[in-house]
Amino acid sequence: xxxxxxxxxxxxxxxxxxxxxxxxxxxxxxxxxxxxxxxxxxxxxxxxxxxxxxxxxxxxxxxxxxxxxxxxxxxxxxxxxxxxxxxxxxxxxxxxxxxxxxxxxxxxxxxxxxxxxxxxxxxxxxxxxxxxxxxxxxxxxxxxxxxxxxxxxxxxxxxxxxxxxxxxxxxxxxxxxxxxxxxxxxxxxxxxxxxxxxxxxxxxxxxxxxxxxxxxxxxxxxxxxxxxxxxxxxxxxxxxxxxxxxxxxxxxxxxxxxxxxxxxxxxxxxxxxxxxxxxxxxxxxxxxxxxxxxxxxxxxxxxxxxxxxxxxxxxxxxxxxxxxxxxxxxxxx
Amino acid sequence: xxxxxxxxxxxxxxxxxxxxxxxxxxxxxxxxxxxxxxxxxxxxxxxxxxxxxxxxxxxxxxxxxxxxxxxxxxxxxxxxxxxxxxxxxxxxxxxxxxxxxxxxxxxxxxxxxxxxxxxxxxxxxxxxxxxxxxxxxxxxxxxxxxxxxxxxxxxxxxxxxxxxxxxxxxxxxxxxxxxxxxxxxxxxxxxxxxxxxxxxxxxxxxxxxxxxxxxxxxxxxxxxxxxxxxxxxxxxxxxxxxxxxxxxxxxxxxxxxxxxxxxxxxxxxxxxxxxxxxxxxxxxxxxxxxxxxxxxxxxxxxxxxxxxxxxxxxxxxxxxxxxxxxxxxxxxxxxxxxxxxxxxxxxxxx
Numbered sequence: 001x002x003x004x005x006x007x008x009x010x011x012x013x014x015x016x017x018x019x020x021x022x023x024x025x026x027x028x029x030x031x032x033x034x035x036x037x038x039x040x041x042x043x044x045x046x047x048x049x050x051x052x053x054x055x056x057x058x059x060x061x062x063x064x065x066x067x068x069x070x071x072x073x074x075x076x077x078x079x080x081x082x083x084x085x086x087x088x089x090x091x092x093x094x095x096x097x098x099x100x101x102x103x104x105x106x107x108x109x110x111x112x113x114x115x116x117x118x119x120x121x122x123x124x125x126x127x128x129x130x131x132x133x134x135x136x137x138x139x140x141x142x143x144x145x146x147x148x149x150x151x152x153x154x155x156x157x158x159x160x161x162x163x164x165x166x167x168x169x170x171x172x173x174x175x176x177x178x179x180x181x182x183x184x185x186x187x188x189x190x191x192x193x194x195x196x197x198x199x200x201x202x203x204x205x206x207x208x209x210x211x212x213x214x215x216x217x218x219x220x221x222x223x224x225x226x227x228x229x230x231x232x233x234x235x236x237x238x239x240x241x242x243x244x245x246x247x248x249x250x251x252x253x254x255x256x257x258x259x260x261x262x263x264x265x266x267x268x269x270x271x272x273x274x275x276x277x278x279x280x281x282x283x284x285x286x287x288x289x290x291x292x293x294x295x296x297x298x299x300x301x302x303x304x305x306x307x308x309x310x311x312x313x314x315x316x317x318x319x320x321x322x323x324x325x326x327x328x329x330x331x332x333x
Numbered sequence: 334x335x336x337x338x339x340x341x342x343x344x345x346x347x348x349x350x351x352x353x354x355x356x357x358x359x360x361x362x363x364x365x366x367x368x369x370x371x372x373x374x375x376x377x378x379x380x381x382x383x384x385x386x387x388x389x390x391x392x393x394x395x396x397x398x399x400x401x402x403x404x405x406x407x408x409x410x411x412x413x414x415x416x417x418x419x420x421x422x423x424x425x426x427x428x429x430x431x432x433x434x435x436x437x438x439x440x441x442x443x444x445x446x447x448x449x450x451x452x453x454x455x456x457x458x459x460x461x462x463x464x465x466x467x468x469x470x471x472x473x474x475x476x477x478x479x480x481x482x483x484x485x486x487x488x489x490x491x492x493x494x495x496x497x498x499x500x501x502x503x504x505x506x507x508x509x510x511x512x513x514x515x516x517x518x519x520x521x522x523x524x525x526x527x528x529x530x531x532x533x534x535x536x537x538x539x540x541x542x543x544x545x546x547x548x549x550x551x552x553x554x555x556x557x558x559x560x561x562x563x564x565x566x567x568x569x570x571x572x573x574x575x576x577x578x579x580x581x582x583x584x585x586x587x588x589x590x591x592x593x594x595x596x597x598x599x600x601x602x603x604x605x606x607x608x609x610x611x612x613x614x615x616x617x618x619x620x621x622x623x624x625x626x627x628x629x630x631x632x633x634x635x636x637x638x639x640x641x642x643x644x645x646x647x648x649x650x651x652x653x654x655x656x657x658x659x660x661x662x663x664x665x666x667x668x669x670x671x672x673x674x675x676x677x678x679x680x681x682x683x
Contacts, residue, residue, distance in 0.1 A: 279615060281597040287619035290595035291570065292639055294579055295653065297588055299660035304573075308653050311572035312460060319383045319566050 011283065012054050012090060012166075014222060015276035016142055020091065021224075023138040025107030026098060028230050034221040037206060042198045047226045049104060050097030050170035053205060054090075055212050055219035077173045079114065081125035083181025088130055091139045093166035095129060096179040097224045100170045109134050126181060142284065169204070171197040178204070229269045232262045349466035350451040351376035352444065356389060356399075357421060357434035368419070368436055375435060377403075377455045383566045385459045387424065387452075389435070399433070403456050410452040420445060460567065464651050467630075567628050567648045570620040576612045583607045627652050 017031035031052075032045060042048065079099040083089055098104055099114050106114065113135070117128045129135055168179040171192050178187040192200045205221065212219045239259050246252055298304040356369040372392040380386045380402070387408075389399040407428060413421040420437035437445055455462035582588050583604050593602040600606050610616055626632050627649045636645040636652065645655030 278600070279613070281599050282610065282613055282615035283618075285597040285615070285619075287595075287616065288623060288635075290592060291574065291620065291623060292656070293592055293595055294574060294582075295656045296660060297582065297591065298579075299653075299657045300664070304653060304657050304660075307573045307578060308568060308650065310578075311568035311570075314572040315566050315568050323382055 011142070012220065012222070013279075015279050016283070017090070017094060017222060017224075018273075018276060019280050020138060020142060021094060021098070023141065024098075024135070025109050027105045027107060028227045029098075029104060029224055030227050031094075032223050032225055034223050037202050037221075042202075045223050045225050046198075047103070047194075047231075048198060049101045049224045049226070050168055051201060051205070052093045052097070052222040052224065053167045053169065053208060053219065054093075054222065055165060055208075056217050078177055078179075078186045079118075079125070080122050080179055080186040081129055081181060082122045084123075084126040084130045088136075088139065089166045089181060091135060092126075092129060092181050093168045093179075094224065095135070096168040096181075097170050100172050100177075100179075122185065142280070169201045176200050176204075229266050232266050232269070236262050348376040348378045349455055349463055350448055352448045353392070353438040354389070354422070354435040355438050357436055366416075366421075366434055372438060373398075375452075377452060379459065379463060379566075385455055387456075401433075405457050405459065408456055410449055410456070412449065422449065460650055464567075464648055467647055567624075568650055568653075570624045570627075570649060571617055573649075573653065574611070574620060576608075579611055580608055583611070624649050 014031045014033050018029075021029055021031065029049065034041065034045070034051070079096070081092060081096070083092055095110075098106060098110060113128070113132060117125050120128060165180075165182070170177055170179060171194060174191055174193065176189040176192040176197050178189055180187070189204060190200065209219065236259055239255050239262070243252060243255050246255065295304065298307060352375055353372065354375040355371060355373045357366040358369055359366060374390050374392050375388070376390075377385060377387050382402075384402050384404070387399070387401045387403050388397050390397040401424075408424055408426045410422060410424050413423050413434070420442055422435050422437070424433040424435070426432070439445075451462065451466070454465070583592070586604075589604050589607055590602075592607060596602065596607070596610065600610065627646065630647055632646045632652075636655070637643055639645075641652070641655040641659055645652045
């Protein structure tokens with residue numbers, strides 16, 4: 001029996017994923033949430049290395065059933081790993097993209113891992129991921145300070161811990177692949193190029209979205225993209241080159257404006273990364289002492305009782321709302 | 334009393350209050366009461382609608398004949414002193430003329446007063462009443478969210494190990510790895526968790542749970558949240574510590590500096606940052622998680638490390654009450670000390 005170790009649940013948040021990838025020593029990438037599949041949105045994100053579709057797992061069905069005619073044969077060009085344990089799936093989805101994308105600077109650790117496991121079959125690749133101290137260590141550094149994973153925005157849905165499932169979409173050597181660790185193999189969705197793969201993947205993801213929307217299943221879409229600041233710096237470099245060559249004052253003004261915009265965007269990226277860092281440290285923090293001390297202060301000031309009464313009222317309101325909602329649903333049927 | 338982690342199932346669930354009693358019926362339209370001879374049971378419990386119900390059932394046929402929903406302060410349960418031939422009690426609805434009479438059928442009357450007090454407590458303060466009765470019958474109740482805890486025994490876990498698990502520095506993130514996260518280093522961990530946390534470092538590897546067991550365990554833990562219908566509607570810390578309620582306190586420098594040590598290391602020590610933290614979704618998440626952990630009833634030992642009474646582990650309200658009691662106690666001690674100071678007892682200086 002192999003030791004599959006213990007994997008914590010991590011939150012599917014672009015800030016978490018971005019820091020996670022950085023912790024693997026992968027350079028020059030970041031993760032962004034994709035809110036719309038329209039052309040402009042995707043264009044702005046380019047270069048996109050891969051997409052991760054995340055949804056609340058219903059159990060049972062592996063995604064290959066959605067593509068009955070798909071070719072599941074294991075292509076040695078594609079790094080495909082079976083998902084051995086559940087909680088690792090977020091990290092596994094990220095690895096599915098990282099390990100299939102030659103444009104990404106993986107860093108020595110993941111490069112070694114990829115070489116070492118290249119010839120493994122999908123199951124053993126999955127096992128290798130699960131057993132990798134490096135990967136598990138990074139993944140687990142994002143442990144919440146408790147094992148209770150609950151969506152605080154919608155308490156009524158908290159009857160069971162939600163299990164999320166992640167599927168990656170990535171272009172590999174001229175073909176678009178859907179990589180789902182629960183599937184039997186990589187799903188080849190047809191030929192594509194680096195340029196048109198996002199157009200090809202759009203209907204596939206739209207189909208999934210419409211299925212999950214009608215079933216009221218929560219989902220979201222994340223993109224693993226080139227680090228924005230790097231992209232903007234490169235563009236600034238281009239602009240500077242053109243400015244040197246240009247002596248048309250109108251063009252120069254335009255270029256300068258373009259540069260201003262890029263500098264502003266870089267500022268925004270910096271702010272965003274600061275925010276990620278802060279959120280991640282709050283995410284990892286154990287707040288028990290903090291909470292206890294506020295409550296103690298409230299108690300000493302004689303204000304705690306009033307808060308308890310307020311909380312009771314809020315709770316009975318919530319219960320009433322829920323009962324009414326239930327009743328409403330009941331009468332519909 | 335220590336909470337048993339793996340309670341032995343009791344054959345029947347004990348209600349928060351129950352006692353043998355028969356009904357009394359009015360004869361026609363007169364004011365005369367006539368005893369219904371049937372053997373009955375009065376009991377109260379929270380229904381699936383989360384509301385407090387008052388039941389009377391026929392003990393022989395085991396059929397529930399009366400099922401009344403009681404809202405707080407809506408009714409009172411009182412002794413009818415005018416009746417001298419038996420122990421007769423009245424459930425009197427304050428908002429209507431509705432009256433229900435009962436006669437005690439237990440041979441002994443030593444529990445009467447206690448039962449009546451319990452009924453009134455459950456009517457007027459359902460949460461407090463339920464928490465109290467839970468505390469008293471700590472032997473585990475079928476139908477409580479903790480029935481699943483029996484399953485934990487199958488993993489060969491003891492209470493210590495479960496605690497470590499609940500604290501998150503245990504089984505879910507193996508010890509060799511937790512060192513990469515600042516939050517789980519003992520020095521930055523809370524005083525309460527550091528001890529158990531360092532324990533986790535050594536015992537964790539002995540847990541030897543397979544991924545399958547862990548998966549099952551996770552299901553059990555998530556099963557604790559299952560509630561709907563079984564969970565008592567305890568309060569949620571999210572409602573207690575709303576940003577609008579605690580925000581103003583943070584401008585008080587004394588309060589702010591009492592909280593600074595408990596912030597993550599890379600957060601600036603300023604009232605503005607404190608305000609931002611308490612409004613963050615991560616803080617809300619922490620409140621939610623702690624509420625659930627408290628409702629699970631298994632944090633007692635951890636809470637005693639905060640100097641709280643073990644009963645603090647019986648739910649969020651119990652936790653809050655224990656903090657209040659602790660504050661009152663400190664206040665009294667402080668006053669006593671002051672009194673001593675002034676009494677001139679401290680003659681010998683050292």
